[in-house]
Amino acid sequence: MNLDTLYSELTLKTQAKLALVVLDGLGDVATNAQNRMTPLEAARTPNLDALVAAGCAQGRMIPVAPGITPGSGPGHLALFGYDPLEYQVGRGVIEALGLGVELQAGDVAARANFCTLDERGIVTDRRAGRIDTAVCERLCARLRERVTRVGDAEVIIQAGKGHRFVVVFRGKGLEGPLTDADPHREGLPIPAAKPVSAKSARQKKTAELVAEFYRQALPVLAGESPANGFLMRGIAHQPAIPQFIERYQLRAACLAVYPMYKGLAQLVGMTKLEGPQTIAEQFERYLAEYERFDFFFIHYKYPDMHGEDGNFEAKRRAIEEFDAALPILLRKKPDVLAITGDHSTPCAVRGHSWHPQPVLLHSPYTGTDKLERFTETGANLGSLGVFEAKYLLRLMQANARMFDKFGA
Amino acid sequence: MNLDTLYSELTLKTQAKLALVVLDGLGDVATNAQNRMTPLEAARTPNLDALVAAGCAQGRMIPVAPGITPGSGPGHLALFGYDPLEYQVGRGVIEALGLGVELQAGDVAARANFCTLDERGIVTDRRAGRIDTAVCERLCARLRERVTRVGDAEVIIQAGKGHRFVVVFRGKGLEGPLTDADPHREGLPIPAAKPVSAKSARQKKTAELVAEFYRQALPVLAGESPANGFLMRGIAHQPAIPQFIERYQLRAACLAVYPMYKGLAQLVGMTKLEGPQTIAEQFERYLAEYERFDFFFIHYKYPDMHGEDGNFEAKRRAIEEFDAALPILLRKKPDVLAITGDHSTPCAVRGHSWHPQPVLLHSPYTGTDKLERFTETGANLGSLGVFEAKYLLRLMQANARMFDKFGA
DSSP states (O other): OOHHHHHHHHBOOOOOOEEEEEETTBBOOOBGGGTTBOHHHHSOOHHHHHHHHHHOEEEEEESSSTTOOBOHHHHHHHHTTOOTTTSOOOHHHHHHHHTTOOOOTTOEEEEEEEEEEOTTSBEEETTTTTOOHHHHHHHHHHHHHHOOEETTEEEEEEEOSTTEEEEEEEOTTOOOOBOOBOOSSTTSBOOOOOBSSTTOHHHHHHHHHHHHHHHHHHHHTTTOSSOOEEEEEEEEEOOOOOOHHHHHSOOEEEEOSSHHHHHHHHHTTOEEOOOOOSHHHHHHHHHHHTTTOSEEEEEEOHHHHHHHTTOHHHHHHHHHHHHHHHHHHHTTOOSEEEEEOSSBOOTTTTSOBOSOEEEEEESTTSOOOOOSSOOHHHHTTSTTEEEEGGGHHHHHHHHTTOBOOSOO | OOHHHHHHHHBOOOOOOEEEEEETTBBOOOOGGGTTOOHHHHSOOHHHHHHHHHHOEEEEEESSSTTOOOOHHHHHHHHTTOOTTTSOOOHHHHHHHHTTOOOOTTOEEEEEEEEEEOTTSBEEETTTTTOOHHHHHHHHHHHHHHOOEETTEEEEEEEOSTTEEEEEEEOTTOOOOBOOBOOSSTTSBOOOOOBSSTTOHHHHHHHHHHHHHHHHHHHHTTTOSSOOEEEEEEEEEOOOOOOHHHHHSOOEEEEOSSHHHHHHHHHTTOEEOOOOOSHHHHHHHHHHHTTTOSEEEEEEOHHHHHHHTTOHHHHHHHHHHHHHHHHHHHTTOOSEEEEEOSSBOOTTTTSOBOSOEEEEEESTTSOOOOOSSOOHHHHTTSTTEEEEGGGHHHHHHHHTTOBOOBOO
């Protein structure tokens, strides 16, 4: 029996409130160079400590599979309870979400970037001399003005940083993935984007739209230098993902600051609550919206950002800033509270990693693991053990008493 | 999505050096009769302790599945990163490898043993009175001399201990498994070996070759007593196993003393480095070959051997001997070092067991679990948790930074 089906069949409607607080990139490793401490271990966290004393279960979560380092997409899909191998979101879609494009089911999105072509159409610089963002925005504005439709599909163009932008095709019967319209090195012409599956009529139609887009858009850039062409990669459609409300019987809200996380939440049908910029403001908004939703996804970016820089002290301070704001959330304590990361971003790695992230779960039913703090080393000893991140939401549901008994 | 496919797609070529040191049968249980200590816990291991202080991740590995006791074949295949349930190696093949036969892909191998037949061909003693090894060797030499080919296949015969030997058929279009040419009790004639799958033309051909082998070989033994017949079991072909270099992008070398481990390494395409007899010599050879290979499998037999005898003190001393040699390996520290067993061989069991074996992983990215030693009890608290042994190689690859990020 499919496990998702079982969970679904056992799901009960309750009045419980659940909150998932994601400290992006929280997990770390305790190296000797760091005094055998992680930022979480080094941080002063009196409010987390009090929560642990009140009774929490701890453990560590494998984001995707042993040794696999996830991007933000798979990392968050797992936290939202979806198998990140079953529900894969193409790079174009992630990029569009990251730039704040409001994708709809069936949209096909591509990562694009300006390039330089010679008079024969050969790519001479795949990044068009890394033009400034301002130039990219001007060129995107012109493309947006001149190319609004291809065939029966709407075209959405959104500038990114430097030479990067995204193109979204919105219409009926579209589907990815397509091969890249990118030779992946200089000295070659731009290849046509082709269907990955020869049998898919939808991919074929989408490939024709991409070709038509090139026919319309390249002349618009003809007089430009150095950005007189563009490449398209990761051409994919927004996958059909079961929506949060049907899957979990939970009205879900997203409190995130950065577009990508809002976009990922939107993919699974969460309502985006815009406005708050600091973690304290996010928690205040949670209080204000408490009655309107059953599930709150609260995203805090900074531990990841500082981990990427290898900045131990800044990561530690970001965790302390979160801890200082935590009492706001606890003014209306959710019935089930999970605090974790979407993956580890160890300072020693200076990037996302495969190390299982620590997780803390608090409800009237977690009991205590008799640990004094929430840390990576403590989490190794916790009652949750090491488990796949996609099960966290199921454990939250269980602690919310949302599951009927299985069998008599 | 198949996980092996994912790992393969994410694999990057790097310059990293990886070493897997297998202390065969390392795992044990701490019984009260043993003063609540395992041999690993009782051993004096200053060099392992220093390695742990330098920063290691620990955990325990399930060799195949909970409660399953593996033989050396599945135990090692899992350590080599292959699912031991997906890649099964027949007993005939394992036996041939153990006797040092250089198997080739497609060879069919059978465990054989001499037996006694009466004048009507009825098996009266399935082990021919457990003849001496010297008798077995003489009879095998005679068979080897008189029966060199059956049909279009070459026959290879290798004596084992006591009444045991192996027969290998090398030719085109052969395949196992076949049913046993063994009545499994006295009082019956030797049954013909038959195809397990009625549809397999290759199994049918192989069964005909086995029958032909009996027709040629039985007359050679006709005058012997008590060993005037033989039985054949576990008739299987060497399976097609993805080779190490393609699967992991690693040039792999095997430093093992006993034939079976060399044979298992050869199955997955490792290069056998012959010569060294002691663990110190094996480590010296590792130093000498450091540049030529990316992955070193170093096998140390004695903890298992003494565990089989229930000899706690000897097992402890074997671990101490390994520890004393460890500094040689560390003269050129690999980027990723794993030290573990292929399974547990607890003194209290006097044989292989199902108990998860402890594992230690050391790299610049493991950090420390803040444990003081590498022990079974300590490993229970480690950051790697309890996981399936087939993932160890994937964790080694991750620590070698051999995996690209999954998803954006």
